[in-house]
Amino acid sequence: MSSKKSVAQIVVDVLSQAGVKHCYGIVGDTLNQITSAIKKSDIEWVHVRHEEVGAFAAGAEAYLTDQITACAGSCGPGSLHFINGIYEAQRNKVPLILLASQLVTSQQGTDFPQEVDFEAVYKNCSVFCQQITDPTQARRITTAAVQAAINERGVAVLVIPYNISLAKVEDNNGHKIYHPKPVIRPSDEELAQISEILNKNSKVAIFAGHGVSEAHDELVALAQKLKSPVVHTSRAKDFVEYDNPYNVGMTGMFGMASGATAIKECDVLLMFGVDFAWSQFYPDNAIIIQVDIDATHLGHRHNVDIGVVGASKPTLAALLPLVDEKTDSQFLDKCRGLHTKAIDKLNKKAIPSKAVIHPQYLTELIDKHANDDAVLCADVGSAMVWACRHFSTNGKRRTVISLKHGTMANAMPQALGVQKAFPHRQVITLSGDGGISMLLGDLLTTVQENLPIKVIVLNNSSLNFVELEQKSEGLVDHYTDLKNPDFAKVASAMGLFAIRVESSDLLEAAVQSFLAHSGPALLDVKTSEYELVMPPEIHTSQVMGMALYSVRASLSGKMKDVVNLLMDNFVKK
Numbered sequence: 001m002s003s004k005k006s007v008a009q010i011v012v013d014v015l016s017q018a019g020v021k022h023c024y025g026i027v028g029d030t031l032n033q034i035t036s037a038i039k040k041s042d043i044e045w046v047h048v049r050h051e052e053v054g055a056f057a058a059g060a061e062a063y064l065t066d067q068i069t070a071c072a073g074s075c076g077p078g079s080l081h082f083i084n085g086i087y088e089a090q091r092n093k094v095p096l097i098l099l100a101s102q103l104v105t106s107q108q109g110t111d112f113p114q115e116v117d118f119e120a121v122y123k124n125c126s127v128f129c130q131q132i133t134d135p136t137q138a139r140r141i142t143t144a145a146v147q148a149a150i151n152e153r154g155v156a157v158l159v160i161p162y163n164i165s166l167a168k169v170e171d172n173n174g175h176k177i178y179h180p181k182p183v184i185r186p187s188d189e190e191l192a193q194i195s196e197i198l199n200k201n202s203k204v205a206i207f208a209g210h211g212v213s214e215a216h217d218e219l220v221a222l223a224q225k226l227k228s229p230v231v232h233t234s235r236a237k238d239f240v241e242y243d244n245p246y247n248v249g250m251t252g253m254f255g256m257a258s259g260a261t262a263i264k265e266c267d268v269l270l271m272f273g274v275d276f277a278w279s280q281f282y283p284d285n286a287i288i289i290q291v292d293i294d295a296t297h298l299g300h301r302h303n304v305d306i307g308v309v310g311a312s313k314p315t316l317a318a319l320l321p322l323v324d325e326k327t328d329s330q331f332l333d334k335c336r337g338l339h340t341k342a343i344d345k346l347n348k349k350a351i352p353s354k355a356v357i358h359p360q361y362l363t364e365l366i367d368k369h370a371n372d373d374a375v376l377c378a379d380v381g382s383a384m385v386w387a388c389r390h391f392s393t394n395g396k397r398r399t400v401i402s403l404k405h406g407t408m409a410n411a412m413p414q415a416l417g418v419q420k421a422f423p424h425r426q427v428i429t430l431s432g433d434g435g436i437s438m439l440l441g442d443l444l445t446t447v448q449e450n451l452p453i454k455v456i457v458l459n460n461s462s463l464n465f466v467e468l469e470q471k472s473e474g475l476v477d478h479y480t481d482l483k484n485p486d487f488a489k490v491a492s493a494m495g496l497f498a499i500r501v502e503s504s505d506l507l508e509a510a511v512q513s514f515l516a517h518s519g520p521a522l523l524d525v526k527t528s529e530y531e532l533v534m535p536p537e538i539h540t541s542q543v544m545g546m547a548l549y550s551v552r553a554s555l556s557g558k559m560k561d562v563v564n565l566l567m568d569n570f571v572k573k
Contacts, residue, residue: 007138008033008165011158012041014142015097018150018177020070022046022061022420023099024054028074030101033165035072043070046420046449048413051078053442055085055098056410057417060400062094064375065421068149072099075162076114080121084407086155090125091404093153097145098122102131104163118159127154135167143175150179184293185315186308194289194306195322197268201287203331204228205266206246210235211273211293211312216395218316219272220244227326229262229335231255233276234388235403242395246332248339251281254385256346258339266331272312277301291315346389352504356528359383359458361504363390363430365511366456371426372396375418377411379435382531383458387430409438415453416445426515428454433461433484440490446520447495454515455496455522457487460529491522502526 005013011034015023024046027035038045048054054071062069073079079100089096100118102108108115123129128148132141145156186194198204206228212219216239223230223246230247232240234254241247251259263269263283271290275297282288282302290297290304291312298307308315352361363386366376373396378387384401391399400418402410411429419427436457446453461482488500497517501510507525514523 003171004168005171006166006168007135008037010138010171011142012037014139014146015070016041016043018146019067023070023072024048024058025072026051028078030075030162031072034099034101048445049441050439051081052085053413053439055082056088056413058096059085059089059092059094060414060417061421062096063092064398064418068095068097068146070097074101075103076116079118080116087125088402088405088407090155095149097149097156097158100157100159102159102161105161122157126157127152128156131159132164135164135169139171139175146177183314185310185318190308191319191322195319197287198226199324201267202328203267205262205269206230207263207269207271207274208232208236208240209274212236213239215313215316218313222316222320225323225325227329227332229332231259231262233274237388238393238398241393248335249342252278254388256342258335258342261338262335275300357504357507357525359386359527359531360390362525365508366428367391369512369515370428374426374428376428376430377415378430379411379432380406380408381432383430383432409435412436412455413439413442416451419451419453429456431455431457433457433459433482443491443494443496452519457524458527459484459524460527487524488522497521500524
C-alpha cells in the first residue's frame with residue numbers, strides 16, 4: 001500500500017527501520033524538515049554545541065554498539081563542521097550516516113552564500129556519498145546509503161537539498177535493509193599450509209589486532225597449544241588482555257619490551273586482524289603469516305610470506321584442530337618474564353609522590369575505583385598512553401581512543417555518545433588540557449542532555465606529547481605551553497559537579513567522590529609537567545635527541561626544565 005510522504009519523512013523512516021536510535025547535531029534552516037520528521041519518529045535527537053562533537057559522539061556509539069547511528073547538519077558550515085569526526089568514524093570502520101542538508105537545487109552552483117559541495121568534501125572519507133536529486137528516488141537512495149554503511153563498514157553521506165526534503169511523493173516502502181553475517185575463513189588448502197609451518201617451528205608469536213574482537217577464547221586456545229606469547233595492538237587491548245596467561249602486552253612506541261621482544265625474536269609471526277602501521281616493529285627474519293578479513297590489508301604494512309582472507313573467529317576455530325600441541329615453553333617463559341618486569345617498571349610511577357601527581361598514579365586510581373563495566377575514553381597524546389598502560393580490562397570494560405585518526409579532543413565528545421548508548425554504564429574520560437579546551441563548549445551538552453559522564457583533566461599546562469616529540473628530536477620546546485583556567489570553576493559554572501586537586505595525598509578521596517557523583521562531573525588534576533612517555537626500546541637517536549635538547553635548553557635559559565625532567569624521570573627512580 002502506497003501513500004504520499006515527504007522526502008524528509010521517508011529518509012527518517014528508513015533510518016528508523018535500520019535501527020538508528022540517536023541522531024546528533026545542531027538544528028538549522030535547511031535541516032528543519034528533517035528534524036521535524038525526527039521529532040515524530042522513535043529516533044532521539046541529541047543536541048550538541050558543535051557538529052564535530054556530534055560526529056565523534058555518533059561514531060563512538062556505533063563503535064561500541066555495532067549499530068548504525070546518525071548525525072545531521074544544516075547547509076554550508078553546519079554540515080562541514082562534522083568532517084573531523086566523520087574521518088574518525090570512517091577510519092574506525094563503524095556504520096554511521098550523515099544527513100547533510102543542502103541549499104535548494106536552484107541555488108547550487110551559483111556561489112550562493114553558505115554553498116559547499118558536500119560530495120566533493122566527503123567522498124574521500126565515506127563508503128557512500130550521494131545527493132538526492134529526484135524525490136521519487138528518496139527511499140532507494142537512502143536504503144542504499146544505509147546498506148553501504150552497515151555492510152561496507154563505514155560512513156554514508158546523504159546530501160539532501162531543502163526543496164527535495166519538502167517534496168511529497170508516493171512511497172510504497174518496498175526497499176528492505178539487510179544485515180548479512182557471512183562466515184569467512186581461508187580455504188582448507190591454505191589452513192593446511194599455515195598449520196604445517198606452525199607445527200615445524202617452536203618460536204611462534206601471535207600478533208592480535210582489533211580483528212580478534214569476537215575471538216578471545218579461540219585466540220587463547222591457540223596460544224595454549226602453540227605455547228605462544230600473544231602481543232596485541234592498542235586497539236585490541238579490550239579483547240586480548242583479560243583472562244589471557246599468554247598476553248605479553250603491546251608493541252609499538254608506547255608498548256613494552258616483552259611485546260617488542262616476542263615479535264623481534266620469533267621464528268614465525270602469526271597475525272590476526274592486524275593492520276599495524278609502524279613497519280620498524282615487525283620482525284626482520286621471521287616467517288610472517290597474516291590473516292585478515294580485508295584482502296587489501298595483506299602485506300600492506302610489511303612483506304608477508306602467507307596472506308589469507310578470513311575473519312578471526314572462524315579461522316581460529318578451523319585452524320585449532322590442525323595444530324599440534326607443543327611442549328617447549330622456553331620462548332613463552334622468556335617473554336612472560338619480560339612482561340612481569342615491564343609491568344613492575346610501569347607501576348613505579350603509579351606510586352603516590354609527595355612532590356607531584358604522576359598521571360600514571362591518577363590512572364591507576366581510576367582503574368582501582370572504576371566500575372567493572374566502565375568505559376574509558378582517552379584523548380590522543382600522553383592520555384592515551386596512560387590509558388593503554390594503566391587501565392586494566394576484564395572482558396566487560398572498554399576503551400575508546402582515536403588510535404587510527406589520531407585527533408585531539410576526541411575523549412569527551414566520544415564519551416557523550418557512549419553514555420547516550422549506555423545510560424546505566426559508568427563512562428569516564430582521560431582528557432588532556434589541550435584536548436578538553438578545544439571543544440570545551442560541549443561540557444554544556446552533559447547538562448542539557450543529562451549525561452553523567454566523568455571528565456578527568458590531565459592539567460599539566462602543556463601540549464605534553466608534542467613537547468616530548470620536540471625534545472626527542474633535539475629541539476627546545478616551543479608553542480606547547482598552555483595558560484589554563486581553573487577547569488573545575490569553569491565546569492562548575494556550566495552546571496557540572498567539579499573538583500580540583502593539586503596534591504597527591506588528596507587525590508584518591510577526590511577520585512572516589514567524583515566517580516560516585518550521580519550526574520556529570522569534572523575532576524581537574526594538576527599533574528607533573530615533566531613526565532616522559534618511555535618507549536619499549538630506547539634508540540641512540542632518541543638519546544642523542546634528548547641530549548641535544550638539554551644543551552639547547554640550557555643555552556636558551558631553560559636549564560630549570562632540564563633539571564626537573566631528569567629528577568622526575570630518572571634520578572628519583
